[in-house]
Amino acid sequence: MMVQLTPLWTDWLIYALCVIIAVYIGYTRSKPHLLAPWRKVVRNPTAVASSVILLVFATIGLLDSIHFREALPQADNSGKTVYSAEIISAFDRLAKPLRDHVEKTYSAPLAVNLFAMESVEQADGRVARLFPRLKYAGGHLGKDIDQSTQDQWRLFTKGAISGALLWVLLGFMLNAALATHAKVRFSQMAQRLWRGQTELPWRTLLFTIGIVLWFGSIVWQLAPNYHLFGTDKVGLDVLYLTLKSIRTGLVIGILTTLVMLPFALLFGIMAGYFKGWIDDVIQYIYTVLNSIPSVLLIAAAVLMLQVYMDLNKDAFNSVVERADVRLLFLCLILGVTSWTGLCRLLRAETLKLREFDYVQAAHALGASHWKIMTRHIVPNVMHIVLITITLEFSSLVLAEAVLAYVGVGVDPSMHSWGNMINSARLELAREPMVWWPLAAAFVFMFVLVLAANLFADAVRDAFDPRVQ
Amino acid sequence: MAHLLEVSNLSTLIQSGTRKVRALDDVSFHIERGETFALLGESGCGKSMTALSVLRLLPTGGHVVSGSVRLDGQDLVSLPEVTMRSVRGARIAMIFQEPMTSLNPVLTVSQQISEVLVTHQQLANAELKQRQLSLLESVGIPDPARVLASYPHQLSGGMKQRIMIAIALACEPDLLIADEPTTALDVTIQAQVLRLLRNLQTKTGMGMLFITHDLGVVAEVAQRVAVMYAGEIVELATRDEFFQRPRHPYSQKLFDSLPRSSKRGEALAVISGSVPRLDQEFVGCRFAARCDQVMAVCHEQAPRWINGDGGSGVRCHLYAAEMAGQGKLGAILVPLSTAQTTSQGGAEVGPLLKVSDLKVHFPIRKGFWQRVVGHVKAVDGVSLSIAPGRTLALVGESGCGKTTVGKGLLQLLPVSAGSVQFSGEELTQMPPQALRTRRGKFQIIFQDPFSSLDPRMTVMEILEEGMHVLGINNAQRQDHIDRLLTEVGLSPESQFRYPHEFSGGQRQRIAIARALAVKPQLIVCDEPTSALDVSVQAQILNLLHSLQAAHQLSYLFITHNISVVEYLAHEVAVMYLGRIVERGPVESVLGSPKHPYTQALLSAVPLVEKVSGREIIRLQGEMPSPANPPSGCHFHPRCPQALPQCPQQYPDQSVFDAGHTVHCHLYPCNH
Amino acid sequence: MIGYVLRRLLYAIPILIGVNILIFTLFFAVNTPDNMARIHLGLKRVTPDAIAKWKHEHGYDKPLLFNAQAKGAGKITETIFFGKSVPMFAFQFGAADDGRDIGHDIKTRMMPSLALAAPVFLVGLLLYITFALTLAFFRATYVDYAGVVLCVAMMSISGLFYIIGGQFLISKLLHLVPISGYQYGTDAFKFLVLPVAIGVIGGMGGSSRWYRTIFLEEMNRDYVRTARAKGLPERIVLFRHVLKNAMIPILTGVVVVIPTLFMGSLVSESFFGIPGLGSYTIDAIRSQDFAIVHAMVFLGSVLYILGLLLTDISYTWVDPRVRLS
Helix, strand or coil, X not given: CCEEECCCHHHHHHHHHHHHHHHHHHHHHCCHHHHHHHHHHHXXXXXXXXXXXXXXXXXXXXXXXXXXXXXXXXXXXXCCCCEEEEEEEHHHHHCHHHHHCCCCCCECCCCCECCCCEEEECCCCCEEEECCECCCCCHHHCCCHHHHHHXXXXXXXXXXXXXXXXXXXXXXXXXXXXXHHHCCCHHHHHHHHHHCCCCCCHHHHHHHHHHHHHHHHHHHHHCCCCCCCCECCCCCEHHHHXXXXXXXXXXXXXXXXXXXXXXXXXXXXXXXHHCHHHHHHHHHHHHHHHHCCHHHHXXXXXXXXXXXXXXXXHHCCCHHHHHHHHHHHHHHHHHHHHHHHHHHHHHHHHHXXXXXXHHHHHHHCCCCHHHHHHHHHHHHHHHHHHHHHHXXXXXHHHXXXXXXXXXXXXXCCCCCHHHHHHHHHHHCCCCCCCCHHHHHHHHHHHHHHHHHHHHHHHHHHHXXXXXX | CCCCEEEEEEEEEEEECCEEEEEXXXXXXXXXXXXXXXXXXXXCCCHHHHHHHHHCCCCCCEEEEEEEEEECCEECCCCCHHHHHHHECCCEEEECCCHHHHCCCCCCHHHHHHHHHHHHHCCCHHHHHHHHHHHHHHCCCCCHHHHHHCCHHHCCHHHHHHHHHHHHHCCCCCEEEEECCCCCCCHHHHHHHHHHHHHHHHHHCCEEEEEECCHHHHHHHCCEEEEEECCEEEEEEEHHHHHHCCCCHHHHHHHHCCCCHHHCCCCCCCCCCCCCCCCCCCCCCCCHHHCCCCCHHHHHCCCCCEECHHHCEECCCHHHHHHXXXXXXXXXXXXXXXXXXXXXXXXXXXXXXXXEEEEEEEEEEECCCCEEEEEEEEEEEEEEEECCCCEEEXXXXXXXXXXXXXXXXXXXXXXXXXXXXXXXXXCCCCCHHXXXXXXXXXXXXCCCCCCCCCCCCCHHHXXXXXXXXXXXXXXXXXXXXXXXXXXXXXXXXXXXXXXXXXXXXXXXXXXXXHHHCCCCCEEEEECCCCCCCHHHHHHHHHHHHHHHHHHCCEEEEEECCXXXXXXXXXXXXXEECCEEEEEEEHHHHHHCCCCHHHHHHHHHCCCCCCCCCCCCCCCCCCCCCCCCCCCCCCCHHHCCCCCCCCCCCCCCEEECHHHCEEECCCCCCCC | CHHHHHHHHHHHHHHHHHHHHHHHHXXXXXXXXXXXXXXXXXXXXXXXHHHHHHHHHHCCCCCCCCCCCCCCCHHHHCCHHHHHHHHHHCCCCCECCCCCEHHHHHHHHHHHHHHHHHHHHHHHXXXXXXXXXXXXXXXXCHHHHHHHHHHHHHHCCCHHHHHHHHHHHHHHHCCCCXXXXXXXXXXXXXXXXXXXXXXXXXXXXXHHHHHHHHHHHHHCCHHHHHHHHCCCCHHHHHHHHHHHHXXXXXXXXXXXXXXXXXXXXXXHHXXXXXXXXXXXXXXXXXXXXXXXHHHHHHHHHHHHHHHHHHHHHHHHHHCCCCCCC
């Protein structure tokens, strides 16, 4: 299948981030003092469990960041491939059934009928008020639609068993590998693993992967045939929406800190190192930025962008690109507002470090300011940067929801938990209530943010010299 | 009758994570009423843990695993926590090392003293007030009513320690535990506090457990001494016995490694290696690896405690045989390592460094427009000169500006006035780029070996840092690094490691290697040994000594430790409040000090040897702030021999024989 | 002290000018007064005369930042920036784009905002400190562990869910209080009790955990060991020694928000239909009313700077080491 890759702005940044992470890993592996705190992180069971969850989310997010256009079926025989105007992602391809199964409007989780009564003209010409059948959910059952509950149970069991089997297989392989590595008997290793007596928390790892596999394979069985989390107002599968929202959350959580990082690092270190008027200017800048209520600053900036986009409609090829630019811009402006905190931390730390004897010794050896800043100051403040990035992540994911509610979040056409909550809020007033989009967004957001918080805690414990 | 405090077979375990540290192992001793019992040892040997175990104030994860602590026959280990609280502060009180952090910064002195009185004696109102005042008076605080209302930060270090003592004495305890109570204080203040403690003890008849690492202080205060090493007591003796003939090889080494004038030109005895980690199981003697009288049995079998007469004893295999033969414990003394004389450098050539009238002032800003309303005169007109290959010691108490002199002459701080000439070149006016290329010629070694090395760099990277100035190419560079490390006594393999893998003494060696890497002519040594234990200090002093001989280095040795000066320096300059008050050859200045401050400073140093007819000159009060120095001679408010003209005019320089000069009105100008 | 306060207030002027310039630039970087007029007059069939009239009425008929035609000081003063920003310093907020008096709106809406934000602040602070102190008292036990887990879980839930869940459970299922709305006077109580409770619960996880860290840090200090060596009961050690010292870092984070309590809470107010400044701001953002947004930014900045000043002053109350000069 021919495709034309069309990476968006944020995609490029995500790829850049991956490269940075890879370089960081490579660099860290050769430095024992950099590796030591990470060793501490991987020995922490909570950190291991949460990083498995984060990895699952990251994988989905990454898949959703490979954008392309599919080739259209050739209409003429000119040999020229024509690509669809629609930009989709690798994840969209994987979740094709979810994406394509668009119902008419609301339907409850696992339901086979619409949520609202409609007047339907029946075969005999009479008009009846009833809950019409869904187009896709349970479609494979055909006439035996009353068997849907049994069918769901069957799929559930199938998923649960295959998930469990996969898990056992994985555990078996892991245990075998560990036993070979430690040069002990298989059963001995299994015992150690079971009792949690291994040096690294393999048991926790296995357990978390087990849960993920189990849920994953159940979803795998049910989702193509039913709407596991129901559908929303326009009939989109809610599971698909929540999964698509992962990328938005991750982008906001990570790219924001990434774009603000160079400024915070440069300004914070310069202010602390040079003091004097440079410090005054930088402090002035961040007091100004800080004193504006952040929501208002973001609102003003987003409104500006909105106007700009309205005036330059032609600059964007598609809705997806347009939404992407807005997302990137939101990251930038969120970065500007959250930049000040890190900058202040770095300034304070640099003020302390510049008086350290080893910096004085470097002066005495005739090192230049630039060299002292890059070789002595930057490496010694990196732990603060790392702690801040992980701690900021979860609050940014939560902030996205609030901004969407205020109306200055990501583009309304973009899938995000904020937009889901915002639109579902009105549905709560319906009788009977439409609760599932909200519940789905809640569950996914909670799991991601909780995992991020726990991971950030472990990182802080390992890196913060004060905690030790 | 029972002893006041009897500690028997006390063992304490501290557990952090999976790591178990046996902080104390089978510690036994006792203290009588009215007696001062000193617990002597280097850092990490378990002295403080003993005190905290007695009071049951161990850090999280620590607990007493066996043994007993009896106060007047009552076991404290098994006491319920509530009852234990009525012992703490009332029957056993404790004072800590750091008076700066041991008092609560947000409560007034009065609140902190009254707490104890209210809790244990239920005093109130007038009675409470009266008691607080009399307590402060008894610890020698002038104007107690004002001090009661003040907060700790408004008081000086010496005052804070007096208040700690007042709090400890509030309920007239039977036993006072003093954990290094004078280590953080200057010698003149230390002398004041030690005398205060002795007087109070005579008055109240309490027992005292005195924890210290300083042999001089032990000689001054203690009646009996126990030496601790790696969680064990290795020797116990009366003071006189101990100072005449220390028995354990470790104690002997401690004495030998003390620098003093009689050892000038010799290498100091050192204890090789470092203190073993306490999270391991010991098989033999814990000191065996570092002992130069080690025998085969020492590695195989832990030595038993061998009782001598008069309650003394030692834990060493050397005495086991003797014990069986004579039933009496003698001292086995080993001859000192043969003296190595090093060549006396410094032929009479022009000075390498000449500092004249150096001033470093920091502005004080105040008021609405942050105008400069005055200056902290950290250094106020200091002149000195150092010849090639010579050592000038700059001596003074904390806050006198000696470190500022060092950093100022290296141009690490902006200099307000004066000139610094290095090999005839003026440094103060030099443009930054020119200065940078000359920086290799003058280097600095710092006090704290833990903050002076960048934790993110390997030893190799640290040593390479300054080499670009020398223009050494890569091939030579590797060679140079290997040679440097060997020279400072480290193996060339250590260049691939990071600073945190080294002990304090080893780090100081790396810092010395870093300075040497750029082939300097002058090294400013800013208290390079004061953060180290005595035995490690000797290693570093030996190293500095031999490097000087090998490279014709000049040292500006900044220190407060007189015995190091006696041992190492050729000349000495004594600083008080930003000015040099006396300067001259070391024999002359230390042998016959002229300035009253120098005299007082020297007399306050606690000595290991008994010197007859030595009288301690006790200074009143403390050093004033350099922001607002007294008029005329800065020392006059504390000077026992002040003359009427002292407050009016700063005395000119009076010259004595052989370059010994003094600024004091007692010696009218004679040039 | 008075000199210090005066100096800080003088420093505030360049900061407020910076804030104004920033907001102004953001708004007019791509937007023109003509556009604004069009948006407010309806996009279609707008005559140039109508635009000019609107611009004149709302003070947008001048150059943005620099008036080359005017003379002398007029080059600066006869501009939109000057005309819109300078009166702010006298708290003359002018009229909203739809003509209402912003100053009056702020005055009437301040009280409902405060009625919601102040109880959240006070009750919250008290509750968080109590909870954190309890955890610190039971440090390294299961109570502490469970408390920390609870805190982390609570801070992982979006504030929106607390509101939605609270409204659903308390108002919709149990019918205990009205879902939303507001009445002035004592009747406000029944409208406020739920938003206050939700506000307090929403902030609980993060704050309690933070305070707990501060308490534990203080408990490792030397003076705590001294206090124990005096034989004081744990309760006195905690309340007199630890709490008083821990208040210093807690105040840094807390006092700065006191003045901004007037600004109200954006989300809470609009969910519960409380006519405060928070919902006012949201409405302004949604209707793109520059005048109101500008006024709220200015007000927010003033209050924030006031908060910084208050923080400094409050230090002198709790920390005897701090003296302002």
